C-alpha cells in the first residue's frame with residue numbers, strides 16, 4: 341500500500357470542499373420542516389418574509405415558501421446575529437436561513453427554527469412593495485395579480501385548485517376513463533351559440549375579399565374561418581364512440597360580454613362522455629364526481645379550507661345573520677350527506693310560478709309560462725330557498741337547448757340536465773345525446789347549424805351509433821363552491837374577462 345505524501349495544499353482544498361458542502365445543503369421545504377422530528381441536523385429554508393418583529397434580544401421572522409398554509413417561525417438571537425443584518429428583511433423580501441429546528445415554546449406552532457445564519461436574497465422596499473401586512477381588498481389584489489400568490493388567500497386557493505385538478509384526473513382514471521386532448525382551435529361551433537373568439541392570421545388592416553365582396557377565408561391560415569373552442573364535447577363524443585369512457589379537461593373560450601361574478605372569457609371545463617349511458621347514468625356520474633371532489637378537498641386540504649372558512653366568516657360579519665352563508669366545511673359536508681334533488685324543468689316551472697317570490701314580484705324575470713329560460717335567480721331560488729340542497733333539472737324545452745341533445749317523444753323537450761348548486765346556480769350542463777342520424781340532421785337543419793363543417797359529427801351516427809351521454813363541469817364554478825369565494829376572478833390565477841387581459 342502506498343501512502344501519498346500529504347501536502348499543505350490538500351488541507352486548503354479540504355477546507356474549501358467543506359465550505360461548499362454547507363452552501364450546498366439542500367433546501368428543506370417549510371411543509372416538511374413543520375412536520376419534522378429531527379432536532380439535530382442543521383437545515384436550510386428559503387422563502388418570503390410575511391412579517392418580522394424585533395424585541396430586545398431576539399427577532400422573529402414568519403417565513404413562507406408556498407408549500408403549505410403555515411409559516412415557519414425563524415428565531416434570530418440578536419446577540420449572535422447583529423440586527424443590522426436583518427435590516428432589509430421586510431415583508432415580501434426573500435431570504436435563506438440556516439439553523440436547527442427546536443420545539444417551539446410559544447403557542448401557535450410546534451417547531452421553530454433557531455437561526456444560525458441568514459442571508460437576504462432579494463429585498464422588497466416597504467415604500468414600494470404593495471402587499472404590506474394588512475387587509476387588502478380582493479379588488480385591489482386583482483390589480484396585483486402578479487404578486488397575489490404571496491397572500492394567504494391566493495396561496496390557499498392555488499393549492500386547493502391544484503388538489504381539485506389532481507382529484508379530477510384521479511376520479512376518472514380510477515374508473516377507467518381515458519383523457520382526451522380536444523383541440524383548442526376549431527372550425528365548428530359546439531354549442532351553436534356563436535359567442536366565439538376568432539383565430540386568424542389575416543391582416544385586419546388589409547383583409548382579402550372574394551368576388552362577392554366577402555372576406556376570403558381561403559387565404560387565412562387554415563383556409564377557412566377558425567375559432568377558439570367553446571367546448572371539447574364534439575370531439576369527446578367521437579372518442580367515446582370507440583373508447584366508451586373518455587373525458588376532456590381543457591381551456592374553453594366564450595366571447596360573451598357578460599361581466600358577472602360567475603363568467604370568464606377563458607375558463608377550464610371537464611367534459612366526460614360515455615357510450616351506452618343514458619340521462620340517469622349521466623346524473624349518477626355527475627353526482628358521484630361532485631361528491632368525490634368535495635370529499636377529496638375535505639380530506640386533503642383541511643388547512644386551506646379552515647383558513648378560507650375563517651376568511652368568509654370575517655368577510656360576512658357585517659351581514660345580517662340570515663344573509664350569512666353556511667360555514668364552509670359544514671356546507672361541504674352537507675352536500676355530501678344529501679342526495680341531489682332530481683326534477684324536470686316542467687316541475688321546476690310549476691314550483692317557481694307558484695312561489696311567493698314570483699307572486700310578490702321578487703324575480704327580475706317573472707316566470708309566466710312554460711318555455712321560459714331559467715335565470716340564475718330562478719336556479720338559486722330552487723336550490724337555496726325551495727329544496728335547500730343541490731338540484732338536477734332535466735328535460736328542458738328543446739328551444740332553449742343545444743342541437744345535439746336527445747329529443748324526447750313529447751316533441752317538446754330534450755334529455756338535458758343541469759346541476760344547480762347553492763350560491764352558484766348552474767355548475768354542470770349536459771345531456772343524453774341524439775344518436776339517431778335522421779333526428780340529429782333534422783334538428784341541425786332547423787337550428788341552421790352549418791352542416792358542411794359538421795359532416796364528421798354526423799357520420800358517427802351513420803356508423804355504429806349508440807346511445808351516449810356526457811356533461812361539462814365548469815372548473816372555476818367548482819372552485820367557487822369549494823373555496824367559498826364569491827367572485828370567479830379570484831379562483832383562477834389570471835382571469836380573462838371583458839377589458840381585462842393585463843397579466
Ligand code: 4AD
Nearest residue numbers: 571573603604607611767768769770811812814817
Ligand atoms: O352548459 P355549458 O355551456 O355546456 C357545454 O358547453 C356542453 N358542451 C357540456 C357538455 O355537455 N359536454 O357549459 C358547461 C359548464 C356550465 O355549467 C358552467 O359551469 C361552465 O361550464 N361555464 C362557465 N364557467 C365560467 N365562465 C363561463 N363563461 C362559463 N360558461 C359555462
Ligand code: MG
Nearest residue numbers: 758766768769
Ligand atoms: Mg349550460
